[in-house]
Amino acid sequence: MSNHSMNCGRLKRLLPPFLDEELPGRMREVVESHLASCPVCRAELEALRADMALLEQVRTPEVSPYLVIRVMAEVRQQKRTAQRGFARLAGSLAAALVVAVSIGAGVLFGSGIAGTITPVAENSTEEAVSYVESSAADMYAMMAGGD
Amino acid sequence: MLSNPEVPVIDDADLVRKAQAGDLGAFEELVRRHQHGLFSYLYRMCRNSSDAEEMAQAAMVKAWEKLGGFRGASSFKTWLYRIGTNLCFNLRSRRKPTEELHETMAAPDSERPEAAFQQKLREEAVRKALHCLPEDQRAALVLSVYQDMSYREIAESLGKSVRAVDSLLFRARTNVRKVLAKDRARGII
Structure with a gap:
């Protein structure tokens, strides 16, 4: 070559x-x-x-005059959906926050109530026990007296 | 409006920044600017205006979805064409090979039917020659010949290196010319 x-x-x-x-x-x-x-x-x-x-030399057909309209309609729809999704997420977060605050408040409030109720409950049990014991003693005394 | 000659033309990069900030008008202007080129590229890739339009729409909507992540490493145009290229390659690989729709366009010169007929034959020969090419060669050639893109722009649009584009274009031209040479020998063109 x-x-x-x-x-x-x-x-x-x-x-x-x-x-x-x-x-x-x-x-x-x-x-x-x-x-x-x-x-x-x-x-x-x-x-x-x-x-x-x-x-x-090869020609192409004209693009549809509606292409821009269709694209923008879809884009706007997506933007609205995204905004709605964001609003829904914000709403969910707010609701979750309310629930969390309520539970927290409930726990705090509940423990406050428990502090006042528990002694009453304990007292009631003690009173009931002493009532049963004294009633039993009376009954034995009456039975003894009856002889 | 942005097309008013008295108003300075805003470049794509500025429109992208505005669109990223949520300005739909700026994005619409980007769509208007690139719709013809993108549609024409996709039409030459799939030879069906309905598919090409569907893909162009999908590419532009996807561009909107991904715009937040666009950092401007390439131009908006080549970034958009890359989205279109991926959609086109994916769609074609999913579809069973079917008969392509050959669309007829109005004859350029209806008063000279013979010339119009010759033009139609030439166009059909070129379309067939283009469709003998593998997809990546065809995409590179279409972007070079019809979109007048530089090798760097084609590389960005196809996600390849400039060297790979040079090689693709050489093979594409060689293959197309072989097909055209046969048609020429048979007197078709």
């Missing part, structure tokens, strides 16, 4: 980025210099350019 044909082979690989203006300055100069002296590569560049121009 001659040096010239090898250069043409390597140059062919550089033609697309050359056409796209993506080659760095020094490389671009090398390609331009080769093209100036090589009709085969110039023809290849023109064929590549013509095929890309052919691709560009």
Whole structure:
């Protein structure tokens, strides 16, 4: 393979980025210099350019005028849902806070009541026990007296 | 309005910042700016305007959902196209291969039916050539030829390196040209 044909082979690989203006300055100069002296590569560049121009001729249908409306309707709906979700979350947190405060207050209040009720309960039991004991004693005394 | 020539044009980055702060008008302007390009890209990827529009809508809504996490490392445009690309590749991989819908568009020159017919043949040949390509090659070529994107922008849109894009484009062009050369030899184009 001659040096010239090898250069043409390597140059062919550089033609697309050359056409796209993506080659760095020094490389671009090398390609331009080769093209100036090589009709085969110039023809290849023109064929590549013509095929890309052919691709560009293909048209696309117009986008629907309602696309923006549909996108924004969905976006607004999402924003509302997110806001509602946030409000629901805030409401849930507030409700949870109320419940927690109520339970806390209940515990505190409950323990306060328990402090006053417990002795009464204990007293009542003691009174009942002493009543039963005294009643039993009276009953034995009466039975003894009856003999 | 933003399209008024007397009002300085706000760039995408400013609109993104406003939209991130909850400004729906700013987001709507971004949608207006990119709807044609995104739709056109997706249409060339799937050859069906109804699917392309559905994907464009889904991509834009997803962009809104993810906008809070967008840090501006790339442009909004290439970020949006990346979302569209992912949706397109996912949709196509989920679907069973079906006959693509070939849509007919109004002839560009109805007074010259022969020219219109030739144009239609050329368009069909190009569409077929594009659809012979693997998806990533097609996406790279469509973004380069029709969206006029630089290699860096294509890399951002496809989530690939610039070197990978250069390689994809070279293979895409080589493959497309082979198909077109056959059509040319048969006198179709």
